Structure formats: structure tokens, C-alpha cells
Amino acid sequence: MKLTILFIVAMFITSCANSSDIISDTTIDRQQQSSVDDRPSAPPITTAKMIIANNSFIDVDIAALENTTTGQRNTSNPQSAKAITEPYPEEHEMTRAALYRYYSKVTIVDGLMVCSAKKASDLNMSERTFRYINDNVNAINETVKEAQSKGTKVHMPEITADYLRFLIE
Numbered sequence: 497m498k499l500t501i502l503f504i505v506a507m508f509i510t511s512c513a514n515s516s517d518i519i520s521d522t523t524i525d526r527q528q529q530s531s532v533d534d535r536p537s538a539p540p541i542t543t544a545k546m547i548i549a550n551n552s553f554i555d556v557d558i559a560a561l562e563n564t565t566t567g568q569r570n571t572s573n574p575q576s577a578k579a580i581t582e583p584y585p586e587e588h589e590m591t592r593a594a595l596y597r598y599y600s601k602v603t604i605v606d607g608l609m610v611c612s613a614k615k616a617s618d619l620n621m622s623e624r625t626f627r628y629i630n631d632n633v634n635a636i637n638e639t640v641k642e643a644q645s646k647g648t649k650v651h652m653p654e655i656t657a658d659y660l661r662f663l664i665e
Contacts, residue, residue: 541585541586541589542586542589542590543589543664544589544590544592544593544596544663544664544665545664545665547589547590547593548593548596548597548664551620552593552620553620553621553622554590554593554594554597554619554620554621554622554625555590555621555622555624555625556587556590556591556594556622556625557587557624557625558591558594558625558628558629559628561584561587561588561591564584592663592664593663593664594619594621594625594626594629595629595663596660596663596664597613597619597620597621598611598613598619598626598629598630598633599655599659599660599663600655600660601613601618601619602633602655603655604652604653604654604655607640607644607650607651607652608637608640608641608652609633609636609637609652611630611633613626640652
């Protein structure tokens with residue numbers, strides 16, 4: 497009989513201990529859930545459209561970004577040389593906004609692209625961003641001139657509002 501009472505008391509104590517564990521586990525789970533809910537969400541990505549609308553200054557190392565997306569790595573500038581596997585949504589949006597600003601100032605003259613903006617500050621962008629885009633446009637123009645000198649007719653499409661809208665949407 498004493499053994500039965502001892503067994504019942506032991507079971508009672510054990511069950512009380514287990515229920516307090518359950519209660520404390522539930523409390524911990526609720527606290528963890530609460531802390532998860534209280535964590536700030538990731539900040540929204542600034543889109544190209546927002547950059548244009550706010551006339552935000554654009555500074556993006558397009559050369560480094562281009563190299564990371566093609567599987568190469570530009571180590572000439574340690575600040576901009578990032579791991580290839582990292583996503584770069586902000587940089588891509590800034591690049592699209594920079595292209596929008598640049599190409600909105602481009603006209604086609606004698607089959608060549610001519611930008612009315614002559615310096616980076618005209619487009620509210622960094623010198624390196626402006627220079628990269630401008631150098632690429634100049635390289636395209638040189639290729640067109642070379643083709644034209646060989647008698648090849650080259651048609652350079654006009655920069656349309658639809659194209660510009662596509663860049664920022």
C-alpha cells in the first residue's frame with residue numbers, strides 16, 4: 497500500500513513538473529513568435545522609377561556589377577568588388593535609372609547617338625557612372641562609323657518614350 501501511495505505521489509509530482517515544462521515551453525514559443533513578429537521587415541527596394549521620381553543622386557559601379565553578373569570579378573576597386581553570388585537589386589535599379597537619365601538626353605544624328613548632357617552633374621549621377629555609359633555609347637558610335645565607312649548601312653533606332661518607360665518599370 498505504501499508503495500502504491502508512493503507511486504501515485506511520484507506520478508503526481510512528475511506530471512506537475514511536466515505540465516510546468518509544457519507551460520514554460522508554450523511561453524517560450526509565444527515569446528519567440530512575438531520576437532519574430534516584432535522584427536522589422538527588410539526595407540523595400542528603391543526602384544528605378546522611385547529614383548527618377550525623387551531625382552536621387554545615382555552612384556553605381558556598373559563595370560563591377562556587369563562583371564559579377566557575367567561570372568567575373570572586378571578587383572580593381574575593392575569597395576565595389578563583391579562576391580559573385582550576392583544579389584544586387586538596388587544596384588540594378590540604380591543602373592536602370594542611370595540608363596533612363598542618360599538615354600532620355602540621346603538623339604540620333606547621322607546614324608550616331610548624341611547625348612546632350614556633357615557631364616555627370618547634368619544628369620545627377622556620379623562621374624564613374626556617367627563615364628561608363630558614355631564610353632559604351634562612344635564605342636557603339638565607333639562601331640557604327642566603321643561599318644558605315646565600309647559601305648554598310650546601319651539603322652540606329654530612335655530612343656522612344658516606350659523604351660524609356662521600359663527602363664524604369
